[in-house]
Amino acid sequence: MTAQPPHALKSYICGEWKAGTRDGVVLRDAGTGAPVATIDASGLNMAEALDHGRRSGAALRAMTFHQRAEMLKALGKALTERKDEFHALSLATGATPRDGMVDIEGGIHTLFSYSGQGRRELPNTRVLVEGNVEPLSKDGSFAAQHVLSPLHGVAVHINAFNFPVWGMLEKLAPTLLAGMPAIIKPASQTAYLTELVVRRIIETGLLPEGALQLICGSTGDLLDHVTGQDVVTFTGSASTGRMLKASRAIVENSVRFTMEADSLNASVLGPDAVPGTPEFDLFVKEVTREMTVKAGQKCTAIRRVLVPRGQEQAVIAALGAALRKMGVGLPGDEGTRMGALASMAQRDEVRARIRDLQADAEIVVGNPDAVTVTSGDPDAGAFLNPVVLYCDKPGAAQAVHDVEAFGPVSTVMPYDDLDEAIALTQRGKGSLAASVFTDAPEVAEQAVLGMAPFHGRILIGNRASAKTSTGHGAPLPNLVHGGPGRAGGGEEMGGIRGVKHFMQRTAVQGAPRLLSAVTGRWQPGAPTREDVHPFRKSLDDLRVGDRIVTATRTVTLDDIEHFAQFTGDTFYAHMDEEAARANPFFDGRVAHGYLIVSFAAGLFVQPDPGPVLANYGVDNLRFLTPVNPGDTLGVELTCKEINPRENAEHGEVRWDCKVSNQTGAVVAQYDVLTMVAKHWPM
Numbered sequence: 148m149t150a151q152p153p154h155a156l157k158s159y160i161c162g163e164w165k166a167g168t169r170d171g172v173v174l175r176d177a178g179t180g181a182p183v184a185t186i187d188a189s190g191l192n193m194a195e196a197l198d199h200g201r202r203s204g205a206a207l208r209a210m211t212f213h214q215r216a217e218m219l220k221a222l223g224k225a226l227t228e229r230k231d232e233f234h235a236l237s238l239a240t241g242a243t244p245r246d247g248m249v250d251i252e253g254g255i256h257t258l259f260s261y262s263g264q265g266r267r268e269l270p271n272t273r274v275l276v277e278g279n280v281e282p283l284s285k286d287g288s289f290a291a292q293h294v295l296s297p298l299h300g301v302a303v304h305i306n307a308f309n310f311p312v313w314g315m316l317e318k319l320a321p322t323l324l325a326g327m328p329a330i331i332k333p334a335s336q337t338a339y340l341t342e343l344v345v346r347r348i349i350e351t352g353l354l355p356e357g358a359l360q361l362i363c364g365s366t367g368d369l370l371d372h373v374t375g376q377d378v379v380t381f382t383g384s385a386s387t388g389r390m391l392k393a394s395r396a397i398v399e400n401s402v403r404f405t406m407e408a409d410s411l412n413a414s415v416l417g418p419d420a421v422p423g424t425p426e427f428d429l430f431v432k433e434v435t436r437e438m439t440v441k442a443g444q445k446c447t448a449i450r451r452v453l454v455p456r457g458q459e460q461a462v463i464a465a466l467g468a469a470l471r472k473m474g475v476g477l478p479g480d481e482g483t484r485m486g487a488l489a490s491m492a493q494r495d496e497v498r499a500r501i502r503d504l505q506a507d508a509e510i511v512v513g514n515p516d517a518v519t520v521t522s523g524d525p526d527a528g529a530f531l532n533p534v535v536l537y538c539d540k541p542g543a544a545q546a547v548h549d550v551e552a553f554g555p556v557s558t559v560m561p562y563d564d565l566d567e568a569i570a571l572t573q574r575g576k577g578s579l580a581a582s583v584f585t586d587a588p589e590v591a592e593q594a595v596l597g598m599a600p601f602h603g604r605i606l607i608g609n610r611a612s613a614k615t616s617t618g619h620g621a622p623l624p625n626l627v628h629g630g631p632g633r634a635g636g637g638e639e640m641g642g643i644r645g646v647k648h649f650m651q652r653t654a655v656q657g658a659p660r661l662l663s664a665v666t667g668r669w670q671p672g673a674p675t676r677e678d679v680h681p682f683r684k685s686l687d688d689l690r691v692g693d694r695i696v697t698a699t700r701t702v703t704l705d706d707i708e709h710f711a712q713f714t715g716d717t718f719y720a721h722m723d724e725e726a727a728r729a730n731p732f733f734d735g736r737v738a739h740g741y742l743i744v745s746f747a748a749g750l751f752v753q754p755d756p757g758p759v760l761a762n763y764g765v766d767n768l769r770f771l772t773p774v775n776p777g778d779t780l781g782v783e784l785t786c787k788e789i790n791p792r793e794n795a796e797h798g799e800v801r802w803d804c805k806v807s808n809q810t811g812a813v814v815a816q817y818d819v820l821t822m823v824a825k826h827w828p829m
Contacts (some may be wrong), residue, residue, distance in 0.1 A: 154445050155181040156342050158331075159349060160196040162356055167364055169192065169335035174339060177241030177487040178477045180527040184339040188364025194372040198303035198362055200328040208297050208326045210457040211273055213793045215324050216265030218353055223258035225640070226344065229254070233312065233344060240311065240337045241476040241487035243531060246441045249621075254316035257640070258782020260624035261320035263785070268643050271798070272667050272792040273326070275650065280670045283656065287672040292662050295650040297326030300376030303369065303648055305391070307382040308334035311341040311442040317624070318380055319642055322549060323358060323443050325649035326783045327378070330360045330369075334383070336489050338363045360511040361411055369759070370394045380405040407628070409551045411575035412502050414619060415449040415568050415594060417585025422461045425439045425610035430584040431462065433608060434557060435469040437620050438533050439485040443555035444493070447580040450551055453541075453568050456561035463537060465557055467512040470533040476522035483521060488529040488554055496553035501534060507544035507556050510538035519775065526545060535559060541571055548574035565590065569597035577632020580607040582619040603630035667691065669787045669803065681786055682753035684799050689758075694785040697750035699809075702738050702775040731796035738774040743815050747806045751784040759826040760797055765804075768817035772808065779809040788819065 167187030174184045194678045207215065226233075230251055266749055269275065283289045302322045306314040315331050322329045333341035345361045348354065348786040362369070373379060373396050378640060382389045385408035392404050393398070414434060420426035422534040437449040454462045478486030488494045501515050511536035518525040519532055533555040538547045541560035547570075562568040572581055581602045583594040586609045595605055602664040606619050606628060622628040627641035639645055655665055659672030667677075668691065673796045675694040685694065713716045719726040727733045744765070753759075774780065791798035806815040 151698070152627065154184045154339065156186045156338055158182050158188050158191055158363050159345060159359075159361040160191060160392045161360075162404075163198045165191060171364070172267040172335065174336060174396070175490065176239040177489050178238070178528040178530075179492070184238050186335050186338055186364050188362050188367065191247045191362070191363075191367065193367050193369035196330060196362070197372050200330060200357050201299065203343060203355060204299060204328045206355035206360055207328060208273065208299075209324065210267040210326065211271045211793075212265050212275070212324065213790075215326060216262045216269070216339045217793050219251060219258045219265070219320055219323060220262035222348065222351065222353050222785050223255050225264065226255050226347065229347050232347075233340065235553060236340050236343055237312075238479045241442060241478055241489055243483055245254055245485045246478070246486060249440065250310050250312045253560075254310075254313035256318045257313065257320050257624045261324050261646075264625065264642050265324050266792075268483075269324075269646075270788065271793065272668060272672045275647075276666045276668050277652065280662075281782070285354065288658060288674065289656070290652050290659055290662060290670065292666055292670070293652060293654050294646055294666060295652050298376045298378065299325060300327070300374055300378065302327050302378040303328045303332065303368070303373065304329055305332045305333060305379070305383070306341075306710045307446070308336040309441055309492075309792065311337040311448070312344055315344065316381060316426070317622070317628070319359070320624070321640065321645035322649050323354070325646045325696070329804060330362060332362045332366050332369075333515075333775075335364065336493075341448040363618055370391075372398050373397060373400065375400045375402060378403045378405070380407075380637075380639070381635075382407045383411055385635070388635060389756075398447055403648070405578070405629075405637035405639065406631075406638060407446060407637055408633060408635040409553070410446055410577075410579040410634045410771070411450045411548060411628060412447055412578045412580045412619075413453055413567055413572040413575060414449045414581065415572065415583040415591045415779050416452075416458065416462065417453045417583055417587060418455045418565060419587040419590060419593070420584050423710075424586070425609065425613065426584045426586050429608050429610070429613055431465040431469060433584070433619050434466060434640050435580065436618065438470065439473050440620070442485055442488050443533070444453050444489060444553055445620050446620060449582070449619060450616070451547065451571070451575070452557050452559045453571055456563050459537065459559055459561045461687070463511050463535060466535055466559070470512060470535070471534060474521035475518070475532055476520045480522045480801045485533070485555065485822055487523075488531055492532050494529040495533060497552050497556065498517055500550050500552035501536075501556060503550045504536055504546050504552060504556075505560060507546045508538035508560075511535050511537045511559070531555060541574075548576075558704050559605040565593055566597070572598050573601045575601070575633065577630050577634045577636070578602050578605070578621060579628070579634045580604045580632040580781065582607040582608055601631060603627055603634060663691065667788065668758070669785055675785060680753045681784070682759045683757050684787060685758040686791055686800075687824055687827075689786055689789060689800065689823065691786055691789060694783065694784075695751060697782040699781040700746055700750060701779045702742070702746070702774055702776060704736070704744065707736065707738050707776060710739055710745075714741075716741075735775060738776075738778075740770045741813070743770070743774055743806060744768070744817075745779065746780060747782045747804060747815065749803070750780070750782045752820040760822045760824055762819065762821050765818045766801075766818040766820065768815070770815050772812045772814040772816050774808065778814075780814065782806050782818070791825060796826070797824050799823075
């Protein structure tokens with residue numbers, strides 16, 4: 148039987164799958180060395196791909212945040228149905244099924260996470276209002292509002308080989324939610340898995356054409372054509388990142404450039420975490436996991452293991468015992484605990500970096516030149532047993548703080564006190580992640596405050612969080628992923644923070660009426676409408692600016708005393724005239740703040756069954772002027788913002804609520820949040 152030729156990867160640009168003009172470089176199975184695919188992008192018109200993405204961006208921008216969030220949810224469901232296919236091909240990258248879950252399910256989870264955050268935290272609009280209105284005139288006729296709108300370019304995502312699925316989706320999710328199209332450029336070695344996932348994404352038809360393009364192979368002159376409306380993100384080596392960041396077009400056009408580079412992440416064993424404590428065992432377990440998941444090919448993996456002097460041998464012995472149980476072999480085999488590195492070239496690179504580390508450290512666990520496997524051919528696959536080094540004098544060393552062996556390699560180094568441990572973590576010149584294992588609050592405080600300026604994320608590990616902790620090396624969609632200095636100086640994900648990376652912040656100045664038209668949010672000075680009680684209006688009829696000015700109610704001393712007895716809130720300022728007068732904020736007994744809010748609701752609520760389905764909270768509640776017995780209160784309630792929910796029969800309405808006394812002084816100001824039916828009767 149004639150062997151099938153390896154799959155020739157294609158790029159998806161300008162709405163078509165296109166092959167390069169050359170034969171392409173052969174990509175091999177990390178475990179067996181067998182050919183998997185060939186890759187080539189020569190002859191492709193990169194400027195045309197960028198133009199296509201820019202032209203296509205209008206379709207994404209025409210969607211609201213909630214519509215784009217629903218799109219991500221549907222995409223996540225579609226990919227979940229196909230994940231077995233992805234896992235089967237993932238084995239060729241050297242990843243075990245456990246590793247594949249981090250990459251594949253982790254990437255899909257990011258889509259779901261951004262979908263949920265988009266629907267919860269963003270309005271169902273195309274523009275994002277940020278912050279409060281900034282008044283610019285005494286009479287209220289001139290004001291400003293910061294808004295964010297999607298850029299009109301393309302986000303070019305240049306990704307690393309170690310996470311061919313997650314690396315794409317963790318960048319793609321906030322990009323699409325922001326309303327910006329993307330071009331994905333995966334690292335060549337594992338691009339066959341990225342290509343498969345992109346094929347399945349395109350087949351769903353869920354994305355507008357041009358929202359996603361793929362380049363398999365060299366980007367050629369792509370970065371020569373980027374503009375100030377484009378964004379470039381890069382994950383990989385610091386040297387390559389610096390070269391790309393200095394590209395002529397990126398510099399001249401002030402193109403946004405986010406880099407996540409190599410990182411010498413550290414984990415600190417607290418001085419209280421001696422052998423026999425849960426924290427000691429958790430520390431050893433975490434270092435072992437970080438060394439072996441994805442064969443240590445993680446940008447967040449623990450490279451430097453800092454332990455109190457006197458405990459180094461106990462840690463080395465425990466690590467050695469744990470690592471010897473990690474059977475290295477073909478990733479699909481049941482007995483394999485750690486798969487292969489991504490390629491033979493990668494194994495050669497790791498071995499070379501181990502030799503560099505040996506300038507400061509000695510190998511105490513493992514032998515990088517003698518591979519022992521439970522399955523597979525050690526000469527055909529990119530296998531490497533875990534290696535632990537020991538550096539006795541890390542304060543005087545250099546290589547252990549400069550050289551990253553991007554594989555199953557860590558260096559144990561002792562410290563004499565916690566200040567020295569903190570200083571050693573800082574020698575990494577900026578890292579993505581760090582961790583400290585301690586059950587002592589004072590150790591946690593000192594370590595985190597000392598390490599935070601040099602790290603993007605810090606995990607505190609202890610017995611209380613052991614069962615629920617996501618661990619040292621797991622970037623999460625709602626937390627920032629990035630780090631200062633050597634780590635690249637960028638941030639990815641971080642929930643809605645990551646969405647804003649692909650949007651332009653603009654300060655818009657003008658009359659309130661026009662600002663309200665731009666933002667879709669009512670503000671003081673904008674027009675109002677007073678006709679039917681706004682609580683009688685469904686979303687079909689309700690408009691921003693609809694308002695009711697209520698009747699008034701006088702607060703009596705009996706009201707205050709009844710509220711105090713009924714609720715149990717007998718704080719002295721409400722009950723003791725003399726004590727209240729001694730308070731610098733009051734002239735005597737005052738009404739409870741929540742009594743004011745309750746009376747306000749009694750004034751503005753329309754009680755009959757109607758379109759308003761529920762009150763689910765208040766935001767930004769402030770009590771501005773004390774209310775004394777005899778004061779008379781009235782309310783102005785104005786529809787501030789309307790957010791219809793996609794795929795639901797109701798929406799969220801935000802109301803501006805202003806409670807004033809008989810002199811016109813504002814005593815309370817807040818936003819009331821309600822659920823309102825889109826149609827009534829429903």
